[in-house]
Amino acid sequence: LSGTVTINRRLPDGQAYTDVTDPTGEIYSPTHLERPPKIAPENISGIFDWLTNRETFHRSGTITTDSQWKFQERTNLLDSDVTTTWLGHRIWWHDHQKETITLTFANLTEVAGLFWVNGHYTRTPTRYTIEVFKNDGSWEPVKTVDTVQELPSGALRTDTFEVRQTTRIRMTITDTLQHDAPSLGDIVPVASGLTNVDPSAAFL
Numbered sequence: 001l002s003g004t005v006t007i008n009r010r011l012p013d014g015q016a017y018t019d020v021t022d023p024t025g026e027i028y029s030p031t032h033l034e035r036p037p038k039i040a041p042e043n044i045s046g047i048f049d050w051l052t053n054r055e056t057f058h059r060s061g062t063i064t065t066d067s068q069w070k071f072q073e074r075t076n077l078l079d080s081d082v083t084t085t086w087l088g089h090r091i092w093w094h095d096h097q098k099e100t101i102t103l104t105f106a107n108l109t110e111v112a113g114l115f116w117v118n119g120h121y122t123r124t125p126t127r128y129t130i131e132v133f134k135n136d137g138s139w140e141p142v143k144t145v146d147t148v149q150e151l152p153s154g155a156l157r158t159d160t161f162e163v164r165q166t167t168r169i170r171m172t173i174t175d176t177l178q179h180d181a182p183s184l185g186d187i188v189p190v191a192s193g194l195t196n197v198d199p200s201a202a203f204l
Contacts, residue, residue, distance in 0.1 A: 119183025
């Protein structure tokens, strides 16, 4: 545009921005110059399928937990926002020393993993079992984990196992880093064929 002046400046944290000022002196919203890492073209399809799998479950699935803490309810696990967290009730944890999170699907589904986002690092689940529901009404353990170390708040983790057809999957947590109620930001079943997709690219 005629008369447009572009002023480059560097903010204190070292990030570069551009201000575009018209002849009247009005400054438009700054445009961030930095770009997130590019996703390789061959990975875009897998990431799209992974996100579709996640959103499908959020729309049609349900999640129950043994307990929840006020303002950090289980609904936060279905809001598609990894920054909101669920927290188990501390008194329940003190009395039972476990917390079970059950995911129920709208239809029979092939699953091969469980993706979850860590809540607060001090509440990192360090010992847990993942089970799938069977037609005879019993639960089949498909993975037991007892070697998890501290994970950063918001860390992404996927536990994989052999493909199963089921209508429900559950994660029973029996210990955390500081032996207190667990906290998660998200938990989603991973469909067969998506276990090799790096979910971190979906949150750039």
